[in-house]
Amino acid sequence: MHKKLTREQIDSYDRDGYLAPITVFSEAEAARLRKLLEEAEAKHPEALAGAARNNAHCNFTFLDEIAHNPVLLDAVEDLIGPDVVFCATVLFIKEANDPGFVSWHQDGKYMGLEPNNGVTVWVALSESNEVSGCMQVIPGSHKQGMRDHNDTYADKNILTRGQEAQGVDASTAVSMPLKPGQVSFHHQSVVHSSQPNQSNDRRIGFAIQTYFSPQVKQTKGTTFVQLARGEDKYGHFETAPRPREDMNSKDVAMRDHMNQLWSDILYHGTDKRRDY
Ligand SMILES: O=C(O)CCC(=O)C(=O)O
Numbered sequence: 208m209h210k211k212l213t214r215e216q217i218d219s220y221d222r223d224g225y226l227a228p229i230t231v232f233s234e235a236e237a238a239r240l241r242k243l244l245e246e247a248e249a250k251h252p253e254a255l256a257g258a259a260r261n262n263a264h265c266n267f268t269f270l271d272e273i274a275h276n277p278v279l280l281d282a283v284e285d286l287i288g289p290d291v292v293f294c295a296t297v298l299f300i301k302e303a304n305d306p307g308f309v310s311w312h313q314d315g316k317y318m319g320l321e322p323n324n325g326v327t328v329w330v331a332l333s334e335s336n337e338v339s340g341c342m343q344v345i346p347g348s349h350k351q352g353m354r355d356h357n358d359t360y361a362d363k364n365i366l367t368r369g370q371e372a373q374g375v376d377a378s379t380a381v382s383m384p385l386k387p388g389q390v391s392f393h394h395q396s397v398v399h400s401s402q403p404n405q406s407n408d409r410r411i412g413f414a415i416q417t418y419f420s421p422q423v424k425q426t427k428g429t430t431f432v433q434l435a436r437g438e439d440k441y442g443h444f445e446t447a448p449r450p451r452e453d454m455n456s457k458d459v460a461m462r463d464h465m466n467q468l469w470s471d472i473l474y475h476g477t478d479k480r481r482d483y
Pocket residue numbers: 299309314327329340341342399400401412414416
């Protein structure tokens with residue numbers, strides 16, 4: 208018995224490596240979450256910009272609640288099983304008319320997780336469509352293994368290394384437009400990208416990157432996770448605390464520590480680092 212998704216939706220995720228759109232939050236709830244985010248940005252600008260867009264769920268309760276939302280987790284459980292942890296979140300924000308883009312890449316390439324069978328959930332807090340630069344995926348590419356990536360460090364590329372997966376046939380790409388409150392699911396090995404935002408509104412996505420089984424191992428360093436569902440019988444990871452209030456100083460220090468360790472993993476093998 209599945210909790211949120213149908214058999215057809217699960218089969219389509221397994222076949223194509225993505226599933227979208229799935230409604231998890233109402234438009235009113237998405238508007239409330241966006242308001243909380245924009246109030247938090249106004250009050251704590253330094254805590255939600257640049258590298259601080261990583262793991263902000265450790266410092267803001269409304270982001271923590273999204274990552275632990277029971278309906279969202281019902282769908283995650285349908286896709287990867289009853290025991291679920293997650294290691295990081297990213298606020299992927301493109302301002303109105305922002306030239307920032309995301310090159311073709313696979314999430315698992317630099318995360319050091321083995322095997323790469325987790326799922327990234329991307330929650331839309333504003334309209335994400337072809338004008339505002341929604342995500343695009345190459346269906347079925349999660350079954351073709353990890354590709355070589357070329358680290359470009361391109362100026363407007365939002366990814367850490369500006370990494371570009373090689374051998375991508377963009378003519379087969381499919382867009383994943385989302386309304387505020389809808390989410391997409393993509394496999395940690397599926398090739399995906401997004402174009403600049405050419406709309407007059409911000410394109411705001413909150414990505415939980417990535418939910419996976421606690422059986423997975425970290426091969427490149429130390430990673431903190433939160434338990435999202437079920438139990439962790441393996442203990443392969445450190446445990447990250449959940450925030451009880453916004454911007455508690457202990458949580459802020461812990462998040463900085465986690466981000467440093469995560470950055471060490473994402474930039475493993477290179478001396479060239481950016482501020483995110
Ligand atoms: O927000 C985007 O445009 C890209 C997000 C992404 O690459 C991801 O969530 O894995």
